[in-house]
Amino acid sequence: MHNIIEVTNLTKEFRIPSYHRHVRNIISAIDNISFQVNSGEIFSFLGSNGSGKSTLIKMLCGLIIPTKGKIIIKGYEVTHAGERIKKYIGLIGNDERNFCWGISGRENLRYFASLYNLFSKEASRRIEELTEFLKMDEYIDRRFYSYSTGMRQRLAIARGLLHDPEILLMDEPMKNLDYESALYLRKIIKDILKRNKTVVFTTIDPREVEALGVKVALLEKGRIVACDLFDNLKNKIINKYGSL
Amino acid sequence: MALYNKIFSLARKEILNLSNYKMSNLIGICVPTVTFLLIAKIVFANQGVQFGEFRVMNYFPFAVSGIIISMYLVAPISYMNEQIKHERNMGILETILVTPTNLLTVLFSIYLWNLLLTIIFTLPFLIFGIFYLKISLNLLDTVLLITLSFFSLAVFFGISIIFCALIIIFKEIGHLGSIVNNCFRIFSGIYISINYLPLWMQGVSRWLPITYSVRSIRSIIFHNYSLSSIAKDIFILILFLLIIMPTGILLLNFSIKKSKVKGLLTYY
Numbered sequence: 001m002h003n004i005i006e007v008t009n010l011t012k013e014f015r016i017p018s019y020h021r022h023v024r025n026i027i028s029a030i031d032n033i034s035f036q037v038n039s040g041e042i043f044s045f046l047g048s049n050g051s052g053k054s055t056l057i058k059m060l061c062g063l064i065i066p067t068k069g070k071i072i073i074k075g076y077e078v079t080h081a082g083e084r085i086k087k088y089i090g091l092i093g094n095d096e097r098n099f100c101w102g103i104s105g106r107e108n109l110r111y112f113a114s115l116y117n118l119f120s121k122e123a124s125r126r127i128e129e130l131t132e133f134l135k136m137d138e139y140i141d142r143r144f145y146s147y148s149t150g151m152r153q154r155l156a157i158a159r160g161l162l163h164d165p166e167i168l169l170m171d172e173p174m175k176n177l178d179y180e181s182a183l184y185l186r187k188i189i190k191d192i193l194k195r196n197k198t199v200v201f202t203t204i205d206p207r208e209v210e211a212l213g214v215k216v217a218l219l220e221k222g223r224i225v226a227c228d229l230f231d232n233l234k235n236k237i238i239n240k241y242g243s244l
Numbered sequence: 245m246a247l248y249n250k251i252f253s254l255a256r257k258e259i260l261n262l263s264n265y266k267m268s269n270l271i272g273i274c275v276p277t278v279t280f281l282l283i284a285k286i287v288f289a290n291q292g293v294q295f296g297e298f299r300v301m302n303y304f305p306f307a308v309s310g311i312i313i314s315m316y317l318v319a320p321i322s323y324m325n326e327q328i329k330h331e332r333n334m335g336i337l338e339t340i341l342v343t344p345t346n347l348l349t350v351l352f353s354i355y356l357w358n359l360l361l362t363i364i365f366t367l368p369f370l371i372f373g374i375f376y377l378k379i380s381l382n383l384l385d386t387v388l389l390i391t392l393s394f395f396s397l398a399v400f401f402g403i404s405i406i407f408c409a410l411i412i413i414f415k416e417i418g419h420l421g422s423i424v425n426n427c428f429r430i431f432s433g434i435y436i437s438i439n440y441l442p443l444w445m446q447g448v449s450r451w452l453p454i455t456y457s458v459r460s461i462r463s464i465i466f467h468n469y470s471l472s473s474i475a476k477d478i479f480i481l482i483l484f485l486l487i488i489m490p491t492g493i494l495l496l497n498f499s500i501k502k503s504k505v506k507g508l509l510t511y512y
Contacts (some may be wrong), residue, residue, distance in 0.1 A: 006350070012507075014506070014507055015506075030506075053455065056505070058507070061342050062341075062342070062504070063338060063342065063504060063509065064504055064505075064507050065343060065501070065504045065505050081345045081347070086342065086343060086344040089342070091342045093338070093339065095333065096336045097334050097335060098334050098335035098336045098338070098339050099336070100257055100261055100336070101259050102260070102261040103257055103266040104260075106259060107260055108257075109255065110253060110256070110257075111253045111256075111257040112339070112343070113253075114249050114250045114252075114254075115250065115253075115343040115344075115345040115350070116250075116252035116343050116345075117338060117344060119249055120249070125279075153484070159339075172325055205459070230294045237389055
């Protein structure tokens with residue numbers, strides 16, 4: 001196994017608008033963090049709301065440019081790599097609205113497939129494959145507005161996997177899901193891992209990290225306060241979050 | 245091939261999406277057509293207007309031609325602004341930026357689609373215009389019309405890119421968009437011949453690309469043009485294109501970079 005993601009001294013500062021001109025509100029969403037993710041590994045970030053999880057995921061996929069530090073994915077520095085690294089990355093964001101609501105899940109996937117440079121036949125084949133893998137047969141041809149939160153989340157995963165990326169970045173994939181759907185999603189993440197993918201995901205729920213039994217970085221106010229396998233950090237997590 | 249695939253996919257998505265709003269679209273086509281016909285018949289009938297060196301005996305054909313031309317140029321910008329604003333607010337724009345497709349390609353697809361949509365929505369006007377104005381074009385007229393349309397649409401695509409860049413940075417440019425669109429309509433001689441405008445307005449109209457598009461296309465429709473005047477207008481449109489298109493692309497790249505530095509797309 002080799003490092004597929006290498007992050008060094010990463011910092012992101014945002015200037016928050018203030019009503020008082022003399023007040024300079026600069027917050028560090030991410031504060032000087034470093035970590036590596038191995039190929040084929042599942043790596044999670046556990047932290048409460050506002051700890052910098054979403055900012056980190058968006059920096060990893062190039063949607064936010066860091067203030068300081070480096071992100072290297074597959075040997076390319078993300079800030080300067082432009083389009084070259086996009087084929088390696090699949091993003092599953094935490095906002096389930098970002099589809100076209102008036103058309104079916106299949107048509108949504110077809111549109112995004114074209115943006116990933118998949119032509120009609122290949123796109124159809126891939127959509128069929130993902131529909132089967134994510135068990136979406138029953139509703140894939142229904143209009144998106146009729147989807148439940150769980151269905152939307154599965155469709156978001158299908159979109160992230162359309163171009164068969166090596167790395168999957170998931171920002172709170174189990175947010176708003178009921179117990180049963182979350183359980184199924186965990187199974188899907190494990191299955192994705194079997195397909196030789198690298199998964200980086202964020203969560204606010206330590207039970208998800210425990211269930212997946214993965215390497216975890218504890219994120220607090222933009223800083224990594226601990227990073228190890230879940231079992232090794234279990235006591236620390238219980239101290240912070242209470243019983244699991 | 246990839247561009248064709250993207251344009252086709254976007255058009256397919258939009259057509260399917262539009263099918264959700266059949267009644268609204270029907271009303272969208274019928275109401276403005278009927279309103280326009282009624283107002284034009286009551287207010288504008290039998291009023292002569294000076295058009296350049298020529299006198300168009302009836303104001304109605306003058307206004308009809310101007311409105312139709314301006315629709316094809318201005319309406320796609322308005323539709324496109326709305327769509328980009330929607331996609332930005334829903335987080336779809338962010339999702340698009342993660343794909344290997346350049347945003348400019350996506351904007352081009354959206355512009356082409358909105359142009360097609362404008363043609364569909366204004367088809368009743370167009371059919372009416374062709375029959376009412378008794379438009380008959382020879383080969384030279386047609387070639388000139390296509391050339392003028394191409395450069396005019398290219399300039400207006402450049403303006404659309406500028407608007408999109410502003411939407412990415414500011415989220416909302418509703419009033420600015422309306423002001424610019426209305427300026428185009430008032431200053432470019434769509435409703436009133438430029439010759440009748442106050443001198444300061446005539447001065448402003450010289451700096452608007454739509455003035456040259458409307459003037460030339462209208463003169464071809466009324467068969468009162470000289471090749472040199474059309475060539476001059478095409479040359480001016482190319483100059484506008486050379487300024488507006490690179491400005492739009494630079495501004496778009498700047499807005500994407502700024503949004504990535506400031507995390508602007510994160511806040512809907």
